[in-house]
Amino acid sequence: MSAVVAGELDKVRTLASTWTVVGLALVAQLVLALLARDDTVRVAGSDGGTPLGQIGGVMLAPVYVLAALGALAAGTEYLNGQLRVSLLAVPDRPRLFGAQLVAVTAASAAAAVVVVVPAHLVQHSGLLAEGTLTPGAAAVDVVALVAVYTLVPVVAFGLAVLARGAVLPLVVLVVAGLLVAPTLRGALPDLIALLPHDAALSAVGLPEGTHPLPRWAGLGVLAAWAAALVGAAGVTFTRRDA
Secondary structure (H helix, E strand, O other): OHHHHHHHHHHHHHOHHHHHHHHHHHHHHHHHHHHHHHHOOEEOOOOOOEEHHHOHHHHOOHHHHHHHHHHHHHHHHHOOOHHHHHHHHOOOHHHHHHHHHHHHHHHHHHHHHHHHHHHHHHHHHHHHHHOOOOHHHHHHHHHHHHHHHHHHHHHHHHHHHHHOOOHHHHHHHHHHHHHHHHHHOOOOHHHHOOOHHHHHHHHOOOOOOOOOOOHHHHHHHHHHHHHHHHHHHHHHHHHOOO
16 A cells, blocks of 8 residues: 555656645745734724734635645546556555545645745744744644645545546635635524635634634534545545546
């Protein structure tokens, strides 16, 4: 199994899109961190404006760039007969799918650390120096962010296997997170809080809406989405793509 995982990791690593996605996500995260540093940038409002760093939908936007890592890793298998080549090398479909999942999860976790940690230090270095933010609290924030930035690409991976392509899953994630959730949050707060986007916001401590989940509950809900979609993708991969 380790040899199969190593092979799948090589596939992810050698995709040009992997490095492009990580680079774009890192730049976007750093730009937002600089803008949100010391609450110098505020979004206009009747109460004097909301600090940019407290607007979860904006601060979490780079995770949808990183989601492309998982979607493209799965989606490229369905281009130009690549899946047939993979199955010739590893005829055991559950084994192949498991290796792909491990590879995408590991690559997503590594990318999440690269994207999240520098930006978090940039954004909160002043608070850490003042003692307003303790190292322990900062560590909890980083762990939650890395977990979310790992799970969302895994969600995209599961959707991409189900859709047999990378584009539709990314469209679904972006539309559901950035358009549908804000539109319906007021009318269906309890339901929207359980969707991946709002669960991720709760997990990183930037919840929106009137019925947010506790931080670790949000992370649990996001993990449950990832598990459910990966489970469905695994069954589909084994049966449909046989």
